[in-house]
Amino acid sequence: MNIIISNASDKPIYEQIYTQIKGAILRGECKDGESLPSIRALAKELRISVITTKRAFDDLERDGFIYSVQGKGSFVAAKNKEVLREEYLRQAENKLEEAIELGRSGGLSDEELKEVFLMILKGE
Amino acid sequence: MKGLLLKNFKNILPTIAYYAFFMLVFYVVAILSENIVMFTSVSVVLAISVPTSAYVMDEKDNWDKFVLAAGVTRGQLVRSRYLFAVLCLIPLWILSLVLIFILPSGVRAENVIIFLLFDGVELIMTSLLLPLEHKYGADKSRIVLLLLVVIAVFACVMLGTLLHEKIMSIGMTVWLAAGVLLAGIAAMCASMAITVKICAKKDY
Amino acid sequence: MQDCMRVKGLRKNFKGFSLEDVSFRVPRGCVVGFIGENGAGKSTTIKSILGLVNADAGEIEVFGKRMREIGREEKNRIGTVLGETCLPENLNLKDLDGIMKYIFTNWDSEKYFQCADRFCLPLDKKIKDFSRGMRQKVSLAVALSHKAELLILDEPTAGLDPVARDEIIDLLYDFMQDEAHSILISSHILSDLEKLCDYILFIHDGRIIFEEEKDMLTEKYGVLKCTEERLRELDPKSVVGFHRGEFGVSALVKLDLVPRSFVTEKAGIEDIMLYFIRGERI
Incomplete structure (x- = not known):
């Protein structure tokens, strides 16, 4: 798994870690139950603070991507298909919402947007 | 305490050969001239310069800061300095004592007086010097040190003259010398208490 | 903790x-x-x-x-x-x-x-x-x-x-x-x-100015570059300090008190320290 931190990025560092680990899990690069590097080891490798790393891991755990065992570290949570589906659905929804907003602010009618949507869906 | 003393000894170790040579030369001179003053005078210089140079090194090394941060108390630090000064004196005293017995002219009261007197002077000077060093630093105390040596030597010479001209009886002089030694011991105790107080107030 | x-x-x-x-x-x-x-x-x-x-x-x-x-x-x-x-x-x-x-x-x-x-x-x-x-x-x-x-x-x-x-x-x-x-x-x-x-x-x-989680600092503060008039539009409480330049001012601002319409840059610890010490107050 690769994690690349950019200090120039607008995104906070914990968010960068969160997105990249989540991505790796969703893409199946990390297998169920695989152990993740410890928070402190990762902090050292990435040259960031422990709290920053911890925050990313806490968020990942909250969202069900990883689980941690006291004294043993963190592991990739067994993939719950439903959770994954929900996650993708949520992201898709967000993108669609964005698209609709963009369209409306550009003066397109809902009918026109629907047409575009169906057209893309059909693969034209 | 052990660590503090060990550090002092290791610190002065490189210069010890130089001191030893110095001592040897005057030891021989003392034997040849059958006068232990030759050796005890040098002892006074050594008794003061060895602990002083150890202190100067500590000052340069910021050693006090280090050991205090390491949990050594200020009291322990001060006591270790006094102990070190006394430990430096002991070999000198033993050597002078041996000298009294091995001189070809046999054990003479004059030499015993000198022995007692100089021991007392060494103690008094150490007890003056250590509080000064802790209060004002080794650099400023050095001038005082020089002054002290001059006064001490002058006092000893005066006493020697008195003795020579038989103004005082031998018996009385022995008592006087012993008194100086006792005063030296008392001064050391008082001086240590003062230095402990000085250091308690000090900001390192 | x-x-x-x-x-x-x-x-x-x-x-x-x-x-x-x-x-x-x-x-x-x-x-x-x-x-x-x-x-x-x-x-x-x-x-x-x-x-x-x-x-x-x-x-x-x-x-x-x-x-x-x-x-x-x-x-x-x-x-x-x-x-x-x-x-x-x-x-x-x-x-x-x-x-x-x-x-x-x-x-x-x-x-x-x-x-x-x-x-x-x-x-x-x-x-x-x-x-x-x-x-x-x-x-x-x-x-x-x-x-x-x-x-x-x-x-x-x-x-x-x-x-x-x-x-x-x-x-x-x-x-x-x-x-x-x-x-x-x-x-x-x-x-x-x-x-x-x-x-x-x-x-x-000789006084503690703050003790703060480092990540919070970068979330809390930002550097704003604008004209002095525009800076004055802000709530004085939101500006920690500012530097006057020949072509405008730059200021360290508290992000939660600044309207979105002001575009800010990320503030590093060095920025934060400098504005706190040397920045002018409004």
Whole structure:
């Protein structure tokens, strides 16, 4: 798994870690139950603070991507298909919402947007 | 305490050969001239310069800061300095004592007086010097040190003259010398208490 | 989170300088970066904690006990590096090992020689022949070799080149692999702290300006560049300080008080420090 931190990025560092680990899990690069590097080891490798790393891991755990065992570290949570589906659905929804907003602010009618949507869906 | 003393000894170790040579030369001179003053005078210089140079090194090394941060108390630090000064004196005293017995002219009261007197002077000077060093630093105390040596030597010479001209009886002089030694011991105790107080107030 | 160290109401008066009511904490398992100008009171604070300076007032707690009441053994659980090297220069590293055995109750010779080896420090050479970087490493090797749980480091990277600094930071990261370990580190070199620290403790003119989680700082503050008129539109409370330039002003602002229409840039610790100290107030 690769994690690349950019200090120039607008995104906070914990968010960068969160997105990249989540991505790796969703893409199946990390297998169920695989152990993740410890928070402190990762902090050292990435040259960031422990709290920053911890925050990313806490968020990942909250969202069900990883689980941690006291004294043993963190592991990739067994993939719950439903959770994954929900996650993708949520992201898709967000993108669609964005698209609709963009369209409306550009003066397109809902009918026109629907047409575009169906057209893309059909693969034209 | 052990660590503090060990550090002092290791610190002065490189210069010890130089001191030893110095001592040897005057030891021989003392034997040849059958006068232990030759050796005890040098002892006074050594008794003061060895602990002083150890202190100067500590000052340069910021050693006090280090050991205090390491949990050594200020009291322990001060006591270790006094102990070190006394430990430096002991070999000198033993050597002078041996000298009294091995001189070809046999054990003479004059030499015993000198022995007692100089021991007392060494103690008094150490007890003056250590509080000064802790209060004002080794650099400023050095001038005082020089002054002290001059006064001490002058006092000893005066006493020697008195003795020579038989103004005082031998018996009385022995008592006087012993008194100086006792005063030296008392001064050391008082001086240590003062230095402990000085250091308690000090900001390192 | 449990606190490894707590300082409350620390005061010390010197001629021309005083520490005023310094309070902060070092949470267990965290690194606290102590920043401020030269003479702001970092070293005095650290020395007061360690008992090298007699504070006029204040309460210092370490490992849940009052500092004044802890014994030698517990004080040995604190490792220190105090700016300039505080070790006998006439000795070599082997001699030093022999002495430290008696100074620290928990002295770990093996660890010490490992550290020396890792830093490539010669064992037979006198410390006075070492470069500044090497001396600093010796100090750190000693601090790390008596089973310390808390490191108090005053400018451990001062005067070192970037490579040596990086090695020291690396070592500190290693130390922090243990969750029970904590560090209070003061430094001028903010980039070192920017990486390592969980919290930033900022002192200015003998007073603590803030102690804040480092990530929060960058979320809380931003740098705004605009015209002076536009800056005046803002709530004065939202502007920490600003610099007037020939072509406009730049200001450190509190992001939660600034409307979205103002575009801000990320503020680094250095920006934050500079605006707090030198920025003009509205």
